[in-house]
Amino acid sequence: MVQKELFDPDIVEVQSHTTPGVTYKVNKREKTCTCMAFQKRGKWALCKHLNQVLGGNVVNYAVLSSGLVKSLRLRRVTDAQWFLKELWKDKKQRWRTCRRMVVNAFEDGLDVATQIVAMQEAAGAYQERVPETMEYLVDLICHRENWWQSESGQTYIHTGTLAERVKAQSTPAGLSAILKAGYGPQTTLNHYYGLKSSNVSMILDAIDASGVSVDDDLGALMTVCRKMPTRLVKSDENIECQLLYRAAGGPLSADPIEPYAKPVPDGFKVPDWVYDGMHCGGGKRDSRFAGTWRNMIRAIAAFQHYGRLDPADIWTQEIWDADV
Numbered sequence: 001m002v003q004k005e006l007f008d009p010d011i012v013e014v015q016s017h018t019t020p021g022v023t024y025k026v027n028k029r030e031k032t033c034t035c036m037a038f039q040k041r042g043k044w045a046l047c048k049h050l051n052q053v054l055g056g057n058v059v060n061y062a063v064l065s066s067g068l069v070k071s072l073r074l075r076r077v078t079d080a081q082w083f084l085k086e087l088w089k090d091k092k093q094r095w096r097t098c099r100r101m102v103v104n105a106f107e108d109g110l111d112v113a114t115q116i117v118a119m120q121e122a123a124g125a126y127q128e129r130v131p132e133t134m135e136y137l138v139d140l141i142c143h144r145e146n147w148w149q150s151e152s153g154q155t156y157i158h159t160g161t162l163a164e165r166v167k168a169q170s171t172p173a174g175l176s177a178i179l180k181a182g183y184g185p186q187t188t189l190n191h192y193y194g195l196k197s198s199n200v201s202m203i204l205d206a207i208d209a210s211g212v213s214v215d216d217d218l219g220a221l222m223t224v225c226r227k228m229p230t231r232l233v234k235s236d237e238n239i240e241c242q243l244l245y246r247a248a249g250g251p252l253s254a255d256p257i258e259p260y261a262k263p264v265p266d267g268f269k270v271p272d273w274v275y276d277g278m279h280c281g282g283g284k285r286d287s288r289f290a291g292t293w294r295n296m297i298r299a300i301a302a303f304q305h306y307g308r309l310d311p312a313d314i315w316t317q318e319i320w321d322a323d324v
């Protein structure tokens with residue numbers, strides 16, 4: 001790959017990886033690039049040219065956020081705390097970090113107690129700008145069973161994966177009618193995936209309008225959801241999916257939360273499994289923990305094969321071919 005230094009010593013010209021003759025200008029000082037990928041995603045992601053020039057030795061918000069999400073998913077509390085600590089330094093983006101923690105509890109927490117605490121703690125940290133509650137939340141999530149190890153979690157992943165494939169054309173009223181008729185979690189989620197657009201309050205309204213019986217757990221969840229700062233829960237597939245799944249009678253646990261202790265480390269290197277190529281670029285790409293339905297099915301297969309979910313375990317062809 002030819003790199004040509006331009007007049008400004010911080011600007012380097014890099015050839016396109018795919019189109020011969022096309023070049024982009026990478027600014028080492030500003031950490032910007034003129035390629036389409038960078039222009040589209042802006043400062044949230046490192047493009048391959050920036051990564052090439054900077055030697056893969058830098059992190060930005062997207063990398064750190066991806067690291068936090070994967071660490072939580074893999075239940076690696078030490079890693080997760082490090083990523084959180086780095087993210088928290090970016091004061092302007094703290095609301096994103098708080099939002100990310102809420103989303104994670106819905107995506108990966110999978111029990112009502114954790115989801116409620118996640119919303120309360122994130123809202124508190126967001127309003128008071130203190131990191132301690134986020135550190136507590138990281139610990140809490142990491143000490144709860146995740147979807148790849150619990151039976152109810154595995155059932156949820158199977159149901160969601162199948163539901164997303166069908167996508168029945170629907171409207172909020174249709175969704176509400178499906179809930180009312182009691183078609184169950186998978187059909188309800190088929191209709192959810194058929195919606196043109198959605199947001200959390202629309203889903204809450206659809207549940208209300210359906211008149212389905214709401215148990216204490218779901219009721220508490222819905223109440224906290226409604227009280228949340230809009231910015232933290234406005235629209236997210238994980239939150240919406242979980243609310244509907246529960247309203248449709250999906251079996252999920254709601255074990256009470258017990259306290260525990262936590263260690264935090266000093267030095268740290270970003271591991272390859274953070275760079276999924278979807279939430280952030282750079283590093284040696286590893287898409288296994290990106291959180292797509294298909295890769296979550298594969299993670300379950302990997303857990304069943306190895307008896308653990310660890311990035312160090314190589315996924316066999318059988319694991320890559322895993323299906324519902």
Ligand SMILES: [Zn+2]
Pocket residue numbers: 024033034035036037038047048049050
């Ligand atoms: Zn670029």
